[in-house]
Structures are given as C-alpha cells and as structure tokens.
Amino acid sequence: MCGITGFWRMGGDGGDGLRGQAEAMSARLRHRGPDDCGVWCDERAGLALAQQRLSVLDLSAAGHQPMHSACGRYVVVFNGEIYNHVDLRHRLAGEGEAVAWRGHSDTETLLACLVAWGVEETLRSCVGMFAFALWDRQRRELTLARDRMGEKPLYYGWQGDTLLFGSELKALRAHPAFNAAIDRNALALFLRHDCVPAPHTIYNGIYKLRPGYLLRIGPKDRRDTQQWSYWRYNDAVASGYASPFDGTDTEAADALEKQLGDSISTQLLSDVPLGAFLSGGIDSSTVVALMQARSHRAVKTFTIGFAESGYDEAMHARAVADHLGTDHTELYVRPDDALSVIPSLPSIFCEPFADSSQIPTFLISQLARRTVTVALSGDGGDELFGGYNRYLAARTTWGRVQRLPLSSRRALAGVLRAVTPEAWDHMMERAKPLLPRRWHLAMAGDKAHKLSEVLTLSSGQAYLLSLASCWKNPEGVVAGASEPITVLTDPTSWPRTDDLAQWMMAMDAQSYLPDDILVKVDRSAMANSLETRVPMLDHRVVEFALRMPLHLKIRDGQGKWILRQVLHRYVPRELIERPKMGFALPMDHWLRGPLREWAEALLDERRLRDEGYFDPVPIRKTWEEHLSGRRNWQRQLWTVLMFQGWLEENQGAS
Template sequence: MCGLAGFWQRHGGAADTLQQQARAMSRRLRHRGPDDDGVWCDEAAGIALAHRRLSILDLSPAGHQPMHSADGRHVIVFNGEIYNHRELRERLRAEHAAPAWRGHSDTETLLACFAAWGVERSLQASVGMFAFALWDRRERALTLARDRMGEKPLYYGWQGDTLLFGSELKALQAHPAFRATIDRDALALLLRHDCIPAPHSIYHGIFKLRPGHLLHMPADRPRQAQPTPYWQFNEAVSAGLDAPLVASDADATDALEAQLGEAVGAQMLADVPLGAFLSGGIDSSTVVALMQARSSRPIRTFTIGFSDGGYDEAAHARTVASHLGTEHTELYVQPEDALAVIPRLPEMFCEPFGDSSQIPTFLISQLTRRQVTVALSGDGGDELFGGYNRYLTARTTWEKAQRLPPLARRAAAGLLRAMTPAAWDRLFDGLKPLLPRRWQLATPGDKAQKLADVLTLSSGQAFFLNLASQWQDPTRIVPGAREPSTLLTTPEASPPTDSLAQWMMAMDAQTYLPDDILVKVDRAAMASSLETRVPMLDHRVVELAWRVPLSQKIRHGQGKWLLRQVLYRHVPRELVERPKMGFAIPLDRWLRGPLRDWAEALLDERRLQQEGYFQAAPIRQKWKEHQAGRRNWQHQLWTVLMFQAWLERNRTGGSA
C-alpha cells in the first residue's frame, strides 16, 4: 500500500521545476507511504512521477519506486499488491520472457509482464488490488489503471494544459495548475449517497477512474482518450447466471471454502507483521477462521468496543477470538476518543464523505497499526452473498406490496405516516418481549416512514434508489445543481438479472461498495499508514459468488447462508448468530449532546445563506426536528456537516 502522484504538461519543463512540483505532491501523501519516497521526471516530455512507499514486499532498495523496467522502456508508480506475482514470474519463465530479476517485488513482476504481454493482458492475468501510472518512454504514452473492484483510489483530470493524477485529491491540490472549483452537481450526489460516486469528484474537471478500467493516453491525442474496461462486473454477473453452480449444499460449501481460502492464503503474504480486523460478525470471523487455519502461530486480531451496548461488538469478537485461538487485542473507546477524531476527518477524507462509520474505522485502524502493518478485512460479504436487510426486504416487502392495487398502497402509506416516528418507537419498545427477533428493529419509527415512501414507488429500481438515498431530492437543497447520471440511473449499466434482490446486490457491488465502503477503509487505514486487504474481493471469489444460486445465499429469511456454512465448520453457530449490527456510533444522540454546538455553528442559517451551497430552510427544519427528538435525521445532517467541515478546512488553507 503506497501513494502515487504525478503530472504531464505537454509543453515540457525545467527539470528542477518538475522535481519540486512532484515532491510537493508527494509530501501530501506521506501518510500513505512513510518508509521511502522517490521522484522521476522527463523534462522533454513534461512528465513527472512521484511515489510514497509503505514497504510490504521486498523491503530492500530493489523495491524502490518510481521503478524502471529491465529494458528501460517503462517507468511505473504503483499502489497496491499483486497477490499472484510469483505465479506470474513462473509463467514468464516458462515462456522464456523473464528478465534477470533484481528483487522480489510485485511491481518488478508487473513491469516484466507489461514488456512480455502488454498492459491489458497483464492486468487480466493479475490477481490483486492496485492503482498505477505507467509511462511508456518509447511511445511517449501514459496509462492509468485501477483494480477490478476498486480497492485502490486514483484521481485524474486536466487543469488547463496539465494532466494531474494521484491517489488522493490532496496531492493534486499541491500542484500550481490545480483549480479548486467545487462541482455543485457532485455535491448533489454527495447528499443522495453520502459519498461522491465515480467517475465524479467534488471538483470540476477532476475524476475518479472507475474500477476495472484503464486510461491510455498517447502523446498525439491525450485529451481525447477515454477510460476503457479490461474487466466488467456485469459480465461476471452474466457469466455466473448463465453457468450456475449446480451442487449440493455441502459441495457448494466446499467450493466456496476452497476459493475463499486460496484468496486468504495469498493475501497473507507479507514481509512485515500481519493481522486482521475482527468484529465477531459473519464476514470478519470467516476471514479470520481461514487465516488461522493456514497459520502455524496465532493470528493477531483487533477490535474496538463502545460502552454503549447498542453499538458494542467487542464481546462477540472476544468470544470468536478465544475459540479460534488468535492473539486478540481490544480497546474500549470512550466517547471523547471518537469525538476527537472528527476534526481530522476533512483532512483524512480529501473530499467530503458522509458515512459516519468512518470514525470507528479510523479508531480500529489506529489500534491495529500499533502492532502490524497489514490487516485483512471482511468487507464485501454482504454485497456478494446477500447480507444486507434490504435484499430480504426486496423479496418480502416490495414483492408483496406489488400485489396490492396502487390505491391500497397509498392508503397503507397514509396509515404508516399517521403515527410519528417517536410513537412507532414507543409502540415497538412496548411490544418487544412479544415480537420475534426479526421484528426487533433498531429505529422502527424511521423504518416505518421509509416503508411509507417505498409503498408509493413504481418500480424495483426506484425502490432501490430510495433505499440508497439520504436526501431524496438533493437538487432542491443545492441551488443550481443538476444531478448527474450514475450507474444506478443508467439503463445500459443495469445488471442482467430479473431478480430484484440480485439486481440490488450487483448494483451495491458496483456503487456502494467501491464509492463508500472501500473509500472509508482506504482513507481511514492509510491515515494510520496501515495496509488493508479484502479477500472477499478477489475477483475469482466474486465470479464464484455469482455462480452460486440465490437460494444458497438467502434462505429462511437469512442472508449469507452459504458463507455461514463455511464459518460453521470453524466456529460454532451460537457464537456468531445474532442480529446484524453494523459498525456505528451513537451519532443521533451526539448531535443532540456533545456535538450540538459544533454542528449548530456549521449549520447556522446566515452562514449557509452566505456560502450559497445549500438552501438553508430544509436543512434547518431537519436540524430542529432532530433536536426536538421528533425525527432521527442523523445521516442527512451528518453529510451536510461533513461538507461544511471540509469546506471550512479547505477555505482556511488546510489541505488546499
């Protein structure tokens, strides 16, 4: 895990100037790579590449970047890991295409593959997470690329005659050509999704390269180049549905355990201490169990706990760790510890980001980095194996609602809205001893209001967009904005399935997962110089998951059925079976308590009006309702607050 940055100005430049500008960009990424740094430039071509290194494989100088290919043709800055790079070396050797190796880094392997097979074939042969910039000295062409599932970030964009690119926006901001013009359309996307989906960014003219894409820019027409896919998620969906895994439950469990176990084993390769996040839930427990099965010594596992029992998973993690025999570390976090993170968020997340689980994610990353440099994570299990409650809702609430006439749906919505959310909460709290576990909901009042909205929708796609949205009509909140189309609203990007639950899983894997979950994990971990790896997102696991029939993912009203069967081979089910909790903080109460003054200052009506990015009235209305306890608007308000805090820091010269 490292950081890369660079620029390409086609009019050339003095070597000293190129070096200074590249080093300024690199310094902004020191947290991503504190172990080493390097800069390379070609003054005639006007290209400069900068790299910050977090040493994981080949700790010797042979792993230094920017790295040149053996024949001198290519120069690369690379962020990530190629897990099968040893196999690639064997293939090159068998083809008599292997150079005299200088070290054992995966970056050197990748350069040799480019020389032998070309970029696209090499990427298709590679298993890993990565983003890189590759300069072809002979062709005078630049190629940017990003891994299949979007684990590693890569921003790019033309600012005047200069192309800027880097792992984080803060590196681009360090170049004198950068122009910090906020994109109101992207701001509307932020309000809807809590994040800004690729290819958009908060700034005009700056984009995120989409997962599974490369951008090849030849010297004669670089500005006309467009990103092209070398791997497409929807093709994996289509191939899986066309050739489903026809197997008994036991055989399907064997197949998943073997493939996921292979991915876990490959990702345990490191020349530095390694561990894993452990929440005690299905996903992280499965990854840790497979790690421990492949290790001759106890795996180091880490969790954080909160004194608030409704948000605390530490006891569950401790029980799983004890059963598996890991070397377990836990830290109980006090509210003041979490609150102290908030001022750091606008710098940590270089564009505004509204998922409040960013706070506990940073805290567990900080704890983990004290002992190890690499941590495996269980992210991806929900999207691949049907873990989110909304997939169950799609198969129950939505399908049942569609059987009702429109008039009946509207009447039911009216009944749900007749009681306030607080009244629904009181009702469910009183009935809790009598309700089955699946009806013991967190915030039932807000869920009742959301269900009322859902009952009036016209299609499954509209149903999903409603569930995936925080502000339902963000252009009403952002003056002058026109919300751009995204994968969720582009018909040609629609996954090839008639099952609403599977369609939702595929859309989440291409939107929510890379644009929210993986952004959160990357930035929060990198702020502590910690590399995270996600075995569930090995593309071979992804492709197998889409061969698994839906009946082996969601069964008896429970998601991740097949993944659970793998885990039960290692951990008794009673240790991990409990309602899904999520990685959260008591944000609703904090906004009424210790964060109230901070939030009030950022949401001051005159301030909102003067800045001009938001209509003040609807935001103030939600703030008043939240403070009065009439509604829980924590998520909608937090997204606005994160933009306001980010804007304040950038306006006062923090990272811009």
C-alpha cells in the same frame, strides 16, 4: 501499499520546476508511504511521476519507485499488491522470458509482465488490488489503471493543459495548476449517497478512474485519450448465470472454502507483521478462521468496543478469538476518543465523506498499526453473499408491497403521512399493552413515514435507490444543482438478473462497495500507514460467488447462508448467530449531546446562506426536528456536517 501521484504538462519542456512540483504533491501522501519516496521526471515531455512507499514486499532498495523496466522503455509508479506475482514470474520463465531479476518486489514483476504481454493481458493476469501510472518513453503515452473491484483509488483530471493524477485529491491540490472549484452537481450526489460516486469527485473537472478500467493518454493533446474496461462486473454476472454452480450444498461449501482459503493464502504473503480486523460477525470471523487454519502461529486480531448499549460487538469478537486461539487485542473506546477523530475527518478523506462508521474504522486501524503493518478485513461478504437486510426486504416487504396496485399504495401512503410522526409515536405508546412485544416499535412515526415513501415507488429499482438515498431530494437542498446520472439511475449499466435481490447485490457491488466501503477502509487505514487486504474481493472469489444460485445465499430468512456453512466448520454456531449490527455509533444521541455545539456552529442559518451551497430552510428544519427527538435525522445531518467540516478545512487551502 503506497501513494502515487504525478502530472503531465502537455506542450513541451517542463524545465526545473517539474521535480519540485512532484515532490510537493508526493509529500501530501506521506501517510500512505512513510518508508521511502521517489520522483522521476521526463523533462522533455513535461511529465513527472512520484511515489511514497510503505514497504511490505522486498524491503530493500530493489523495491524503490518510480521503477524502470529492465529494457528502459517503461517507468511505473504502483500502489497495491499483486498477490500472484510469484506465479507470474514462473509463467514468464515458462514462456522463455529471461528476466534478470533485481529483487523480489511485485512492482518489478508487473513491469516484466507489461514488457512481455502488454497492458491488457497483464491486467487480466494479475490477481490483486492496485492502481498504477505507466509511462511509455518510446511512444510517449501515459496509462492509468485500477483494479477490478476498486480497492485502490486513483484520481485524475485536466487543469488547463496539465493532466494531474494521484491516489488522493490532496496530492492534486498541491499542484499550482489545480482549480478547487466545487461541483454543485456532485454535491447533490453526495447528499444522496453519503459519498461522491465514481466517476465524479467534489471538484469540477476531476474524476475517479472507475474499477476495472484503464485510461491511456497519447502525445498529441488532451483529446488523444481512450478509456475502456478490461474487466466488468456485469460480464461476471452474465457469466455466472450462463454457468451456474449446480452441486449440492456440501459441495458448494467445500468449493467456497477452498476458493476463499486460496485467496487468503496468497494474501498472507508479507515481509512485515500481519493481522486482521475481527468484529465477531460472519465475514471477519470467516476470514480470521481461514487465516488461523493456515498459520503456524496465533494470528493477531483487533477489535474495538463501545460502552453504549446496543453498539458493542467486542464481547462477540472476543469469544470467536478465544475459540480460534488468536492473539487478540481489544480497545474499548470512550465517547471522547471517538469524538476526537472528527476534526481530522476532512483531511483524512480529502473530499466530503459521511459514512459515520469511518470513525470506528479509523480507530481500529490506529489500534492495529501499533503492532502490524498489514491487516485483512472481511469486507465484500454482504454484497457477494446477500448479507444486507435490504436483500431480505426485497423478497418480503417489497414483494408484498408490489402486489398492491400503485393507486392503492399511494392512497395508503397518504393516510400514513396524514398523521404526524409524534401522533404515531403517541398511538404506539398507548397501544403497547394490547400488542405482542415484537410489535413494540421504537420511533413508530419515523417508520410509518418511511413506509409511506416505499409505498409510492413504482419499481424494485426505485426501491433500491430509495434505500440508498440519504436526502431524497438533494436538488432541493443544494443551490443550483442538477443531479447527474449514476450507475443506479442509468438502466443501460444495469446487470441482467431474474431476481430483485440479485440485482440489488450486483448494484451494491458496483456502487456502495467501491464508493463507500472501500473508500472508508482505504483512507482510514492509510491515514495510519496501515495496508488493508480484502480476501473476498479476489476476483476469482467474486466470480465464483456470482455462479452461486440465490438459494445458496439467502435461505430461511437469513443472508450469507453458504458463508455461514463454511464458518460453522471452524466456529460454533452459537458464537456467531445473532442479528446484524454493523459498525455503528450512537450518532443520534451525540448530535443532541456532546456534538451539539459543534454542529450548531456548522449549521448556523446565516453561515449556510453566506456560503451559498445549501438552502438553509430544509437543513434547519431537519436539525430542529432532530434536536426535539421527534425524528432521527442523524444520517442526513451527518452528511451536511461532513461537507461543512470539509469546506471549512479546504477553503483557501492550496
């Protein structure tokens, strides 16, 4: 795992300044790779490549980057891991490629494959997580590439006649050509999604390379550029439909156990200490169970807990760890511990990011890094196996709602909105003695108004966008913004499925997963110089999961049915069967308590007006309603606060 960066100044000799500029960019990524660093320049072309290395495979100098191919034609900077790189070496040997190996790093393997097979065949042959920049000295071409599911980040963009690229935006900012103009349209996207979806970034003219894509820039000028995909999630969806798994339930569990177990076995390859995150939920418990079954020693597992009632899963993780016999470490986090992370968030994420589970993710990464350099996580299970509650709701709530004519639904929504949230809460309190306990709703007014929004939606696709939206009308909050089309709003990019829940899972896997979940994990871990690996996102596991019919994923009102069957072979059902919690924080209470003064300063009406990015009126109204306790607007407020904190951190910074 590493941090890579570089630039290509078109139009001639870069002179002596190339190395210094590349070193300044690379220094911003030291947290991603504190063990080694390197810079290589092609002065004649005006190109520089740089890397910060976190040594995981081949700790010797043979793994140093930038790395040259044996033939001298190619130079690469690489971030990530190629899990099947030993198999690729055997394949090269079987094809008669006589490679004089200098070491056993996967970067050297990658270069040898690129020489033998070219870029696309190499990418299709690699199993792993990666982003790399490859310079072809002979053709004077630069190629940028990113892994299939988007585990590793890669940013790029033209600033004048200079192409900048890197693992994080802070590296690009360090180049003197960088223009830090904020993209208001991307800011509107941020308010809707809590993150800036690919290919956009918060800056004008800077983009994220999308998962499964490569970008090739030729020597003529900036227009000499091609971008295309070597693997598409929608193609995998279509292939799964064309060749569905048709075995029994037991055969399905056997096949999944083997496929996921094989993925985990390859991801245990490491020359440094390795462990796993363990929340006690289905996904992380399955990964840890399969890890422990393949390990000759106790796997190191890590959990953090919170004292606040309703937010603590540490006891469940401890029970799973005890049953599996892992070497378990847990840390109970006090509110002050969590709150102390907040000032660092703008620097850690380097563009606005507002999934509040970023805080516990950072803290568990910090805990794990004390004893290991690599940690496996259970991310991806929800999107692949139907774990989110919204997939169940698509088959229940939305299924019932869409049976009513839209005109009737709109009329009912008007009735629900005609009663204030406070009045709904009051009526619920008075009605509780007459209602079954399961109908005792907290914040009934909030729920009634959210239901009114659902009732007015015209399609299942609009239903997902509504669920995914933080601010429902970000153009009314961001001054001068026009919200761009994204994968969620572009029908030409939608997969073809015969069920809304399946469609939602495929869309989340191409938006929420790479743009939110994987960003959160990568930045939180790499801020602590910790490599994370995600076995469920091995593309072979993904493709197998997409062959599974929906009844193997959602059954009897439960998601992840087939994954549970695998886990039950290792962990008793009673240890893991409980309502899904997620990695949540009591942010609603904190904003009314210990964070109130900090938030008030960032949401000051005059400040908002002077900065000019937001209309203060809807923000102040939302803040006041939250403080009063009438509504829970924690998500909406956290999004604005994270932008404000980021703006404060980055205004005027180089």
